[in-house]
Amino acid sequence: MNRVYNFSAGPSCLPLEALEKAQKELISYGSSGMSVMEMSHRSSDFQNIIDNCEALLRKLLNIGDNYKVLFLQGGASTQFAMVPLNLYKNKKTDYVLTGVWSKKAAKEAGRYGDVNVVASSEDKTFSYIPELSADMFSKDADYVHITHNNTIYGTRYTTLPDVGNVPLVADMSSSILSQEIDVNKFGIIYAGAQKNMAPAGLTVAIVREDLIGNALDITPTMLNYQTHADNGSMFNTPPTFAIYMCSLVCEWLDKLGGIKEIQKVNEYKAGLLYDFLDSSSMFKGTVEKKDRSLMNVPFVTDSDELNAKFIKEAKENGLVNLKGHRSVGGMRASIYNAMPVDGVKKLVEFMKKFETENK
Amino acid sequence: MNRVYNFSAGPSCLPLEALEKAQKELISYGSSGMSVMEMSHRSSDFQNIIDNCEALLRKLLNIGDNYKVLFLQGGASTQFAMVPLNLYKNKKTDYVLTGVWSKKAAKEAGRYGDVNVVASSEDKTFSYIPELSADMFSKDADYVHITHNNTIYGTRYTTLPDVGNVPLVADMSSSILSQEIDVNKFGIIYAGAQKNMAPAGLTVAIVREDLIGNALDITPTMLNYQTHADNGSMFNTPPTFAIYMCSLVCEWLDKLGGIKEIQKVNEYKAGLLYDFLDSSSMFKGTVEKKDRSLMNVPFVTDSDELNAKFIKEAKENGLVNLKGHRSVGGMRASIYNAMPVDGVKKLVEFMKKFETENK
Ligand SMILES: Cc1ncc(COP(=O)(O)O)c(C=O)c1O
Numbered sequence: 001m002n003r004v005y006n007f008s009a010g011p012s013c014l015p016l017e018a019l020e021k022a023q024k025e026l027i028s029y030g031s032s033g034m035s036v037m038e039m040s041h042r043s044s045d046f047q048n049i050i051d052n053c054e055a056l057l058r059k060l061l062n063i064g065d066n067y068k069v070l071f072l073q074g075g076a077s078t079q080f081a082m083v084p085l086n087l088y089k090n091k092k093t094d095y096v097l098t099g100v101w102s103k104k105a106a107k108e109a110g111r112y113g114d115v116n117v118v119a120s121s122e123d124k125t126f127s128y129i130p131e132l133s134a135d136m137f138s139k140d141a142d143y144v145h146i147t148h149n150n151t152i153y154g155t156r157y158t159t160l161p162d163v164g165n166v167p168l169v170a171d172m173s174s175s176i177l178s179q180e181i182d183v184n185k186f187g188i189i190y191a192g193a194q195k196n197m198a199p200a201g202l203t204v205a206i207v208r209e210d211l212i213g214n215a216l217d218i219t220p221t222m223l224n225y226q227t228h229a230d231n232g233s234m235f236n237t238p239p240t241f242a243i244y245m246c247s248l249v250c251e252w253l254d255k256l257g258g259i260k261e262i263q264k265v266n267e268y269k270a271g272l273l274y275d276f277l278d279s280s281s282m283f284k285g286t287v288e289k290k291d292r293s294l295m296n297v298p299f300v301t302d303s304d305e306l307n308a309k310f311i312k313e314a315k316e317n318g319l320v321n322l323k324g325h326r327s328v329g330g331m332r333a334s335i336y337n338a339m340p341v342d343g344v345k346k347l348v349e350f351m352k353k354f355e356t357e358n359k
Numbered sequence: 360m361n362r363v364y365n366f367s368a369g370p371s372c373l374p375l376e377a378l379e380k381a382q383k384e385l386i387s388y389g390s391s392g393m394s395v396m397e398m399s400h401r402s403s404d405f406q407n408i409i410d411n412c413e414a415l416l417r418k419l420l421n422i423g424d425n426y427k428v429l430f431l432q433g434g435a436s437t438q439f440a441m442v443p444l445n446l447y448k449n450k451k452t453d454y455v456l457t458g459v460w461s462k463k464a465a466k467e468a469g470r471y472g473d474v475n476v477v478a479s480s481e482d483k484t485f486s487y488i489p490e491l492s493a494d495m496f497s498k499d500a501d502y503v504h505i506t507h508n509n510t511i512y513g514t515r516y517t518t519l520p521d522v523g524n525v526p527l528v529a530d531m532s533s534s535i536l537s538q539e540i541d542v543n544k545f546g547i548i549y550a551g552a553q554k555n556m557a558p559a560g561l562t563v564a565i566v567r568e569d570l571i572g573n574a575l576d577i578t579p580t581m582l583n584y585q586t587h588a589d590n591g592s593m594f595n596t597p598p599t600f601a602i603y604m605c606s607l608v609c610e611w612l613d614k615l616g617g618i619k620e621i622q623k624v625n626e627y628k629a630g631l632l633y634d635f636l637d638s639s640s641m642f643k644g645t646v647e648k649k650d651r652s653l654m655n656v657p658f659v660t661d662s663d664e665l666n667a668k669f670i671k672e673a674k675e676n677g678l679v680n681l682k683g684h685r686s687v688g689g690m691r692a693s694i695y696n697a698m699p700v701d702g703v704k705k706l707v708e709f710m711k712k713f714e715t716e717n718k
Pocket residue numbers: 010074075076077078101147149150151152171172173174192193595596597
């Protein structure tokens with residue numbers, strides 16, 4: 001078994017410890033005599049797994065009792081519809097556009113009501129987070145939507161906008177569990193789990209209770225938060241194995257010291273890479289320094305040929321999935337929680353060597 | 360590792376061979392250096408997995424080129440909304456009610472149009488499939504919906520209704536891959552994968568192409584079949600690991616000789632159990648003989664105490680999840696493809712012993 005360092009933007013690397021535990025109990029979990037994949041979701045063994053997963057998420061993120069933690073399917077893309085379908089009253093909402101994902105989210109909301117684009121950084125290929133002041137937001141918006149971390153472009157909000165009493169909804173697909181956040185600042189946080197939590201097929205939504213129960217009439221039952229909130233995420237069969245994997249990832253994080261500690265590690269890892277980018281004359285980061293993501297680090301050389309050569313040789317050295325998204329080009333290193341410090345060190349070493357050999 | 364015989368109705372047992380293969384490659388798949396759970400859905404490794412899965416399903420079920428095979432999320436319950444949202448034109452449809460699941464499906468369709476209940480077997484706790492003749496169906500219905508196998512009640516359609524030119528839509532969650540079917544008779548076949556195909560978190564829809572592309576305006580993008588049909592089920596991140604497991608299950612089935620062979624095994628297994636039920640003076644099946652399911656076998660004794668004792672002692676003997684659904688009571692043995700013949704033999708032996716000891 002020859003593990004590589006996997007810099008994929010998602011689905012992405014998982015903690016080896018979690019994978020090893022899953023492997024060990026894959027055929028028979030505890031004394032159950034069956035795989036978690038084979039367990040009835042109504043069994044006490046699975047109830048313990050999902051309860052444990054929720055309890056760990058609540059502990060790690062310090063989630064208050066006035067929030068529901070929902071285990072859903074359909075990816076973050078389904079949330080793009082669920083949010084407006086559940087939150088629209090005036091059918092007016094504010095979106096900040098910081099990348100392809102916020103644009104898609106806004107487009108879907110626009111199919112059901114009026115979307116006001118508060119600000120956009122599309123003018124510079126989404127390489128920064130726009131300045132946002134309280135007066136830019138509509139007082140009568142049903143909610144304000146932001147993409148907390150922009151997976152493709154490598155930016156993140158380092159401060160949250162002041163939206164007054166309007167619920168703030170955040171797509172945290174690529175930043176959840178990576179840094180401390182104050183959940184109380186949000187009406188809804190949602191995340192496709194396949195970056196920092198679990199394998200693909202699980203979507204986690206953290207929803208303030210007062211926002212549940214007023215979905216539009218046209219909302220499909222399965223897209224109504226209330227359906228899942230009223231049934232402990234078991235109105236129908238949930239993605240049981242992905243929830244189990246999420247619990248293993250949360251256990252790993254908890255043992256490590258929780259979000260406070262992983263944030264330090266993440267800042268250290270990102271620092272290694274950004275410091276090198278800033279010192280290098282061959283490689284450079286593509287986003288404004290103040291808005292740099294801790295999770296996704298896009299960078300380029302000034303030649304497409306050199307980029308391609310770099311990606312190819314990195315792969316030969318066990319550093320894989322470094323190709324940037326087509327809308328940015330160049331390279332992107334996604335360094336989620338599960339990417340070991342050693343992986344980033346190896347990447348920086350390799351970049352140094354490559355620079356020496358190719359200048 | 361002490362494996363039990365798991366008679367759960369879903370999620371349910373998987374072929375040991377598939378689990379063992381998954382276990383072996385859980386940390387590193389092939390030469391990729393990573394788990395399937397960590398793979399980008401855009402990688403060539405994963406593309407091969409999903410292509411292989413689709414090809415195997417097409418081969419096993421003999422699916423024609425005019426059908427799309429879609430790998431979705433949200434469970435069969437999400438299909439209850441997707442079907443009307445995608446197929447409504449006149450907003451008129453026919454539903455046959457043969458259990459809780461068809462009722463739920465009809466209720467959801469009724470939120471968006473007029474549902475005509477063609478027939479129902481609720482008068483006798485859904486213990487039979489109603490007689491259906493061509494003249495019972497509406498000529499101008501957008502589709503006719505049936506639940507092909509009724510997981511809770513243990514009935515199945517042994518012949519398909521004659522619905523003329525109206526598309527027939529079937530929920531095959533608990534019968535897909537268990538017996539030969541002529542896909543050409545159907546407009547749409549859908550199934551939550553967690554019974555006969557894969558772990559929970561994957562929904563497979565087989566959709567005739569002419570039924571794609573006319574969704575109602577209110578349809579969320581993620582609930583539009585076209586979204587997934589146009590993007591090879593990769594509009595967004597699909598449930599990658601569940602798809603991989605589905606491919607392993609299909610490989611196992613293919614090696615075994617395909618659906619023709621597994622149907623023989625299933626008829627043999629069900630025969631063992633039904634024959635015993637018919638000969639026993641303590642146990643009896645709860646459904647009309649002509650409509651007996653091959654997959655789910657509910658049975659009772661005439662005492663709640665005896666039922667409880669049976670379930671408890673069966674469990675102590677490694678025969679688990681035999682408790683019937685609360686709406687039927689008694690016992691239910693789900694004997695999907697992955698339940699070995701030996702499991703059913705052990706169950707029948709145990710029932711015989713129990714009958715002798717308790718009469
Ligand atoms: C920030 C963000 N939002 C949404 C999505 C879409 O998620 P999904 O594929 O789960 O629908 C992604 C996926 O990469 C993402 O990075």
